[in-house]
Amino acid sequence: MKIFNTLSRQKEEFVPLEPGKVKMYVCGPTVYNFIHIGNARPMIVFDTVRRYFEYKGYEVNFVSNFTDVDDKIIKKAIEEGVDADTISKRYIAECKKDMEMLNVKPATTHPLATEEICGMLDMIQTLIDKGNAYVAEDGTVYFSTASFKEYGKLSHKNLDDLQSGFRELKVTGEEGKRDPSDFVLWKPKKEGEPYWESDWCQGRPGWHIECSVMSKKYLGEQIDIHAGGEDLIFPHHENEIAQSEAANGKTFARYWMHNGFLNIDNKKMSKSLGNFFTVREISEKYDLQVLRFFMLSAHYRSPLNFSADLMEASKNGLERILNAVERLKELEAKAGAGSAPAEAESAGKAQVKELVEKYEAAMDDDFNTADAVSAIFELVKLANSTANEESSKEYVSYLKETIEKLCDVMGIITEKKAEILDSEIEAMIEARQQARKEKNFALADEIRGKLSDMGILLEDTREGVKWKRA
Numbered sequence: 001m002k003i004f005n006t007l008s009r010q011k012e013e014f015v016p017l018e019p020g021k022v023k024m025y026v027c028g029p030t031v032y033n034f035i036h037i038g039n040a041r042p043m044i045v046f047d048t049v050r051r052y053f054e055y056k057g058y059e060v061n062f063v064s065n066f067t068d069v070d071d072k073i074i075k076k077a078i079e080e081g082v083d084a085d086t087i088s089k090r091y092i093a094e095c096k097k098d099m100e101m102l103n104v105k106p107a108t109t110h111p112l113a114t115e116e117i118c119g120m121l122d123m124i125q126t127l128i129d130k131g132n133a134y135v136a137e138d139g140t141v142y143f144s145t146a147s148f149k150e151y152g153k154l155s156h157k158n159l160d161d162l163q164s165g166f167r168e169l170k171v172t173g174e175e176g177k178r179d180p181s182d183f184v185l186w187k188p189k190k191e192g193e194p195y196w197e198s199d200w201c202q203g204r205p206g207w208h209i210e211c212s213v214m215s216k217k218y219l220g221e222q223i224d225i226h227a228g229g230e231d232l233i234f235p236h237h238e239n240e241i242a243q244s245e246a247a248n249g250k251t252f253a254r255y256w257m258h259n260g261f262l263n264i265d266n267k268k269m270s271k272s273l274g275n276f277f278t279v280r281e282i283s284e285k286y287d288l289q290v291l292r293f294f295m296l297s298a299h300y301r302s303p304l305n306f307s308a309d310l311m312e313a314s315k316n317g318l319e320r321i322l323n324a325v326e327r328l329k330e331l332e333a334k335a336g337a338g339s340a341p342a343e344a345e346s347a348g349k350a351q352v353k354e355l356v357e358k359y360e361a362a363m364d365d366d367f368n369t370a371d372a373v374s375a376i377f378e379l380v381k382l383a384n385s386t387a388n389e390e391s392s393k394e395y396v397s398y399l400k401e402t403i404e405k406l407c408d409v410m411g412i413i414t415e416k417k418a419e420i421l422d423s424e425i426e427a428m429i430e431a432r433q434q435a436r437k438e439k440n441f442a443l444a445d446e447i448r449g450k451l452s453d454m455g456i457l458l459e460d461t462r463e464g465v466k467w468k469r470a
């Protein structure tokens, strides 16, 4: 398996630290709003990477954080007159709903920055003790980029160029910096902000330190893959390398993977251009599996252009696959020994094997999902042209199971009726509770009936409503 490593700017053979295991960290979103479709791209891409490793028999330990303390969260909290915690909790829950609809598997661990402050204080102290960090007069702790001689190795930037570039930018409040390219590890609180006690000042962590600490805690000092959007290469991932490698004295991640940008109608997505879409908005128009399928129609490192036409094309493509699987299921239910010539079916099976090899070759070549999807389409074509009423059950099942297995790596649910989401069930239970409160018992019973038709059983207990799938 080959992976393009941003560090070497080359495709490299993947060799895990431990045979059969993959330790993988993906930078998660800052939770101050609904996630937008640009946030969804790394979620979908790296979930597919994980699923392919699992398909190959690896055991994947997948960690992805939520940044739940940040200027944007605090700003939103002030606007709404609530505390920062309320904002981050709300949007973590919303993000998880979107992930579920996108069929992104939950991470092995989803750590929260605010629950890992102790580890951050420890790592910052280590960096100070080792001479890689210093405390300014106001209590801000900075990482000294000059102390880490490999600084710039990921983004392929030269420290001297960086410093002269930064020299133009005088940032108020950062007068204590020794070098313009130094970055914040810990900063003093401002009025009304959440803060934690530390030896340097009451304050909060900088953004970069959280990933270094959470990656170490949940995956160890060395990991196989660190991933995120290409906008994170500099400064975020460059700074993570500096912190982790200076503190631990070891190579941090062996492979750095970055997905390309998502444009909208060939323009950069921005609120000011009015071409900004949240995943939730897209879900009102399309099944989010269409968005997922669209994102995988290009190679993850290529820029991807989002447009209504391309989404329609993805919708049609996805339907073609789902219809083929549905047809195979119907044939399978009716099929027996079959009257088709045995030679024709063994020739068909040989073609299936070739297409599976084609699919795996594409995925082994730096996760080329675009070519992998074409192999699925070829399989669908083969199924449509060779499976019929005369086919043996064995042949039909073989085709169906192969297509399903390959689609599962792409995160495409081939069951036509996707299972109802937990979040939808909970919303209906909530509506039923509301109806009961309003003494609209007819409506409450109607909702209960609907849930029961979907195989959801409710139980009213003293602690509230409990539910389970029948």
Ligand SMILES: [Zn+2]
Residues within 6 Å of the ligand: 026, 027, 028, 211, 236
């Ligand atoms: Zn990160």
